[in-house]
Amino acid sequence: MLEQQGVFTRVLYPGCGVIMGDSEKAGMPEFAAEQLKLDPHILQSDFHTGHLPILLSYGETAAGQMFAVDTWTLTSRVAQLLQPIKVMLVNTQGGFLDEQGKVIANINLPSDLNTVEQKPWNTPDKVEMMEKVNNLLADLPTESSVVITSADTMLRELFSHRGSGTFFRCTEAVHKYESLEGIDLDRLRVLLHRSFKRPLGDSYFDDIVPHIHAIYLSETYFKKCEGSWHNPLWTVFWYGVQDPSLSSVLINEALTRANSFEEADKGLEVKDQSQAGNETAQREAFGSGAGE
Numbered sequence: 001m002l003e004q005q006g007v008f009t010r011v012l013y014p015g016c017g018v019i020m021g022d023s024e025k026a027g028m029p030e031f032a033a034e035q036l037k038l039d040p041h042i043l044q045s046d047f048h049t050g051h052l053p054i055l056l057s058y059g060e061t062a063a064g065q066m067f068a069v070d071t072w073t074l075t076s077r078v079a080q081l082l083q084p085i086k087v088m089l090v091n092t093q094g095g096f097l098d099e100q101g102k103v104i105a106n107i108n109l110p111s112d113l114n115t116v117e118q119k120p121w122n123t124p125d126k127v128e129m130m131e132k133v134n135n136l137l138a139d140l141p142t143e144s145s146v147v148i149t150s151a152d153t154m155l156r157e158l159f160s161h162r163g164s165g166t167f168f169r170c171t172e173a174v175h176k177y178e179s180l181e182g183i184d185l186d187r188l189r190v191l192l193h194r195s196f197k198r199p200l201g202d203s204y205f206d207d208i209v210p211h212i213h214a215i216y217l218s219e220t221y222f223k224k225c226e227g228s229w230h231n232p233l234w235t236v237f238w239y240g241v242q243d244p245s246l247s248s249v250l251i252n253e254a255l256t257r258a259n260s261f262e263e264a265d266k267g268l269e270v271k272d273q274s275q276a277g278n279e280t281a282q283r284e285a286f287g288s289g290a291g292e
Contacts, residue, residue: 095166
């Protein structure tokens with residue numbers, strides 16, 4: 001079917017030496033992914049010739065004995081070897097479903113794994129899969145992700161920004177507060193000053209107390225946030241929003257808020273003006289060169 005669509009494939013059948021297991025436990029449930037040996041040269045040669053290698057869930061021992069390999073074990077070992085940015089698990093059912101039967105769009109690990117027992121959709125099978133994905137992501141680049149989706153929606157996951165499965169990524173913990181109590185306000189003030197290059201108003205924390213619903217703190221918001229929007233003055237980012245249409249409401253609400261920062265320091269203003277002058281000079285010089 002893939003080749004009918006113009007995709008060159010190469011099936012790596014058992015016996016070609018790509019999947020080996022020397023352990024006496026080969027094929028047993030306790031056979032770990034680390035004990036499975038893959039020949040990277042065979043896979044790389046397929047990539048170099050423009051072929052998509054297709055691995056069957058079977059391996060062989062040095063004595064030529066065939067054994068079945070658990071699909072997750074094989075997937076984990078291939079991912080550890082190739083270090084991909086995205087690992088996609090395709091099934092007939094799709095991603096995780098919540099208690100209302102809706103797809104759970106995002107799962108952040110390991111933080112969501114630590115609180116999964118509090119989730120109404122918690123089941124032993126889901127917890128086991130979350131643990132497996134968490135262990136796999138620990139061996140992959142920080143920007144890597146794992147997606148569980150169905151075969152019917154696989155193309156949407158590959159070629160669009162709007163997925164239809166469950167998206168797993170490894171992030172640091174985000175701490176939730178329902179008030180300012182327990183937050184190091186002096187440290188937070190310094191962080192905001194450093195981030196926005198402008199001092200925070202003296203009454204800012206007192207002003208927001210009546211309006212606090214929840215406060216989320218993390219060292220790296222852009223790695224944790226599930227969406228962001230920016231203009232030349234501000235960046236709005238959000239976390240925990242399940243309804244995509246709600247993001248525009250949040251953006252508009254944030255932009256209507258009063259400015260919480262004081263005027264920039266004179267040193268910063270002089271520096272900004274100097275940089276603006278340099279950029280203007282560069283644009284004028286570029287324009288003259290283009291005109292000639």
